[in-house]
Amino acid sequence: MNEHDDNLDVFTTSSLIASEQPLYMCIDLKTFYASVECADRGLNPFTTNLVVADPTRSDNTICLAITPAMKQLGVANRCRINDIPPGISYEVAPPRMKHYMDISARIVDIYLSFVAPVDLYPYSIDECFIYISPYLKLYQVSAIEFAQRLQQAVLMKTHITATVGIGTNLFLAKVALDIRAKHCKNGIGMLNSQLFKKYIWFYTPxxxxxxxxxxxxxxxxxxxxxxxxxxxxxxxxxxxxxxxxxxxxxxxxxxxxxxxxxxxIKAYTPKVHSITNGQVFMRDYTYQEVFTILHEMTTESSLDLVRQRIYASGVSLNIGFSMHFARIMESNTSGEFKRRIHSFSSKLCVPTNNEQQLYAAFKRLYEAHIPANATIRRVQLNFTGLCLSDTCASALPCCSDSPSELQKLPQTIVDIRKRFGANYLLKATSLRPEANARIRNKQIGGHRA
Structure with missing residues (x-):
């Protein structure tokens, strides 16, 4: 019995309709960004060499996606441009994140033409979980047939190929997608407890x-x-x-x-709330240059806190050293800086969303822990212990019923930027050569919008 026979044997129409065991689907859009770019160009991603990357960022930039055709040539997904073997010719498509988000929303709407919103959970921009048991009975189809209906609908309307994992719980559906679907000609992998033990128990890595x-x-x-x-x-x-x-x-x-x-999943509310703002630089930044980045990032995050009417009671700073500096510090006898990524945290005296107070906290952490000769490649700001303005107003002298004009300023900035765009109102700091805010404000997720 081959792998496809296993799928049919365990997941037949009659057995599923009669079974009380729940069934879930995890559906993924194959090499999504690259597939969108191929679809827009009228190309077949299975025969076209195409990478989604921003060539203006240098040859060291990471490819957000590559087509299946390039994977067949041995090119690794999420590789860097300069890692692609010189003998392979390919087309470079600059990323268009807003466009990808729009296509993703269209595809979710396709799924919703088959299932109710309560039974669908978007896991990422290109992946969704669906509880499919009720729909097998409704449409009188097998799990494979239902998966094929969704695959065909997506392909017909967007020219994008979807792969599917089906399992008797969410975990098995996800593993069926990630590991089993690639071995099935129809792009549909399936797992129940028996198949899990057969195919996954001894799977490596x-x-x-x-x-x-x-x-x-x-x-x-x-x-x-x-x-x-x-x-x-x-x-x-x-x-x-x-x-x-x-x-x-x-x-x-x-x-x-x-x-x-x-x-x-939909009802879950995390006990600990935090907001994170991070970026990876395209070159090594000096110790002094990072102060500009800290200032920009704190400004953006403080405005985000103001917009959501929340306050932070703690901060943490993650610093990633450059490879060059990390190698230098490997000889440090104390071993303190042998790791490339370092994290430092601090509690605030009172919860706040005030930019000056937050920047002062990050500046203290940075100056106290980072050597002045360091070169930096990554910075991440974390705002922890978040609370709503109503719940922590009593601890804040600045949260009075009659706020001053100075206290109204952040909300005014939020309103202006919402109406005219983030780059309409910037601090002079963002005009410095090392500043990134103007570029990042035109991006989504750190990539071209």
Whole structure:
């Protein structure tokens, strides 16, 4: 019996309609950005060499996507332009993030012509989870047939190919998509508990499996474990001791279990709220130049806090050193700066969204912990312990019923920028050569809009 026969044997129309076991679908748009660019050009992504990247950022820029045709030639996804072998000819398409978001919304609307919003959860710009059990009964089709209907509808209306994972829970659906679908000619992978044990229990590398990163893989390797079957063979108490709370999720997934459902995901409210603002530079920045970036990023984030009427009670600063500086610091006998990424945090005296107070906090962290000869490649600001203005107003002297003109200024800036655009009102700091705000304000997710 081949892999496709396994799918048909376990997921037949009659057995699914009669079964009480829930079924989920994870549907993904294959090499989405590259497929959109090919569709707009009337090209076939399976026969066209095309990369989505911004060539103005230098040959070291990362490709946001490459076509399946280039993958077949051995080019790695998310590679850099200069990593593509010189013998391969290809077309470069500058990213258009706003366009991709519009196409993604159109495709979600296609899904919603088949299912109700309550049963659909967009996981990313190109991936959605769908609870499909009710629709198999409604349309009197098998899981494969229903998946093919969605695939055909997307292809017909957008010329983009979708691949599908189907499973008896969200985790199995995701793993079926990531690992099984690529081996099925119809682009539809399926997993239940039996197929999970057959195909995934002994699958390597573990990092291909949803939720398992390099850190977890390395930790498991130290315990002599390199498969999910190995996790299942270990004493439960040992896994919980080694991995803490994450150990419970690791054990559940190792057995192919998942308690989360789409309604529970939508109803979830995180206990800890934070806002993050980060960027990776296209060159090494000096110690002094980073002050300009800190100022710009704090300004943008403080206005975001004002817009949402929330305050931060803590901040943390992540600094990523350049490769050159990291190699220099490897010889540091104290070992303090042998890692490239460093994080420093601080509690604020009172919750605030005031730009000057927030910048002062980040400036203190930066000056206290970063060597003056450092060269920087990455900066990330985190605003933690967020609270609504109504809940923390009593702790803030600036939150009175009659705010001064100075206190009204941030909201005025927010209103002006909302109406005319973020670059309509900028600080003079953003005119410095090292400043990035004017460029980033024209981007979405750090890429061309």
């Amino acid at each position: 573990l990092t291909d499996i949803w939720g398992i990163g390099k850190g977890t893989q390395q930790h498991l390797a130290k315990l002599g474990i390199d498969t999910l079957a190995g996790v299942c063979s270990m004493p439960k108490n040992l896994i919980l001791k080694e991995f803490g709370k994450n150990g419970r999720y690791l054990l559940e997934h190792a057995w192919g279990l998942e308690c989360m459902t789409i309604p529970r």
